[in-house]
Amino acid sequence: MKKKTLGFVHTSATLVPIFQELSQQHIPNVDTFNIADDSLIKDVIKRGEMTAGTARRVVEHVGSAAAAGADYILVTCSSIGKAVETAATLTNVPVLRVDQPMADKAVASGKRIGVIATLPTTLEPTADLVRRRAEVAGKEIELTETLCEGAFEALMGGDAATHDQKVSVALKALSKEVDVILLAQASMARVVETLSPEDRKTPILASPGIAMEYLKGVLGD
Template identity: 35%
Template structure:
């Protein structure tokens, strides 16, 4: 079986590859990376026609590779992927779908933490959509740690990134039933979350576990 992943940066690449090796070791993994997409989203404060067009092209390219599933790695372009996936009949998955569903199952007050502003709206919208599908009323609260992703990716300062984000996680945990980390890049905080009283969800492992279920026909 084959999975094609579309990335907007290499920041989560190694982690996703490691999770695939652990959870779905027999699956062939193909990666498409366009690191200009995220910069364009951030510069424009959201999606542009050009971003949507390129995502459609990448889905079409992925489709030609005859995968069993096409995966979108970046939450910021998740809504562009929703449009682009109409270009294929293959199974598709966004990195944060399984996480959003789990968050809705765990509570009605959901705190969403993002480290780049462009991710906040699509991440919150996804949680609300999953809540509507589940027939559940939820309150979604935003916690933006603006600039933290640049600290991680450009300054390569993991410790500073973690300190900034952890403070918001602690605040969100006090005010909500469950906390959602919108960027997969925040998994570097996992070792520091043991003392948090509320569930704190990250997307990468949940996403790869969902891929396994979809490939095995447990979930469509």
């Protein structure tokens, strides 16, 4: 039987080793390849939204992954999620936005759902996705959105400690208000490891591992 191939589309090359490691854990018998274009996310951050031109290039990258022989395509950035959904309607192989399995898991986990991000351009698409997945599931939810002001700028400026401290404070506060928390950016996941067991009683979900668990069910032997 022909081995399946999973194509990744990234908006940062730093995500390549993270998803390669997850692939080895969850789908070791599936071939993978990567397309990375950080100009996509830089444009979204610069303009404060995803423009039609950027969305078109997302669709083109997904098309390139299909042309390269992918049996399934995973796009690993939440900020371009709407363009990924458009690409899925134009591509002859399945296309998944990285945060959809996480959103579905959150909707199944509780009514009071918190979404946390360091960028407004990531917070809005993730919160929108959670609302729409709740509608699909026929479930009423209460959504709380938290933006960690200044955390992303600190990280980009090389001050990871300030980024982590701001995210940690926000996570602790949000955990007291909701049943489950979604990390809109996988870059925040490392902060979760520094929290005390008391502060981690509320489940905190990160998209990469959950997406790969989902793909294991789809692509695994």
